Amino acid sequence: AQTVTQSQPEMSVQEAETVTLSCTYDTSESDYYLFWYKQPPSRQMILVIRQEAYKQQNATENRFSVNFQKAAKSFSLKISDSQLGDAAMYFCAYRSMNYGQNFVFGPGTRLSVLP
């Protein structure tokens, strides 16, 4: 079974600075999807960014970008120009392409943004 690890339970960043959240996963599959979700204090789950494993190019969405290292099974999220609204719990998720398999979420990293 796949597992997702987020080794940083909590992180903080100064407003306008850059922060990187780590995620590693364990799988024997070659085709899969990876996602980062954000959960602000409202507790709504919001999709931040997605990455298809077959794509070598790292995904980017405005101030959010990923560093996808398939061989190392690493999928980190970089937030540039951090804003107060970025403060949230961030979950890394793995999506298997095999029938009957499912999303696996990491335990989350709580990000604080300091003014």
Add this chain to the structure above:
Amino acid sequence: DSGVTQTPKHLITATGQRVTLRCSPRSGDLSVYWYQQSLDQGLQFLIQYYNGEERAKGNILERFSAQQFPDLHSELNLSSLELGDSALYFCASSQEWGHSYEQYFGPGTRLTVT
């Protein structure tokens, strides 16, 4: 707004009771997932339905059951409720075809068992 709706938003009930949570997926999404999130905890996958059929099962208790109807909305039934069942229950939907495998989450139903 993700396009996924969940009702009710809040539910307060007593131990031993039974409740039903409802979810309507985004238009065009065939798959519905249910998750449980206790306070300050991660997401626990409960069950997935695809076009009316159960596709995957997580750590769902026998007291819990779900179904997806022909119009693709889904219901999660929780019975013989215990204090430990108090949590935020999320529904998420996904297209599951082409390259659209991301999940979109509803706002959640906050269940409090007293």
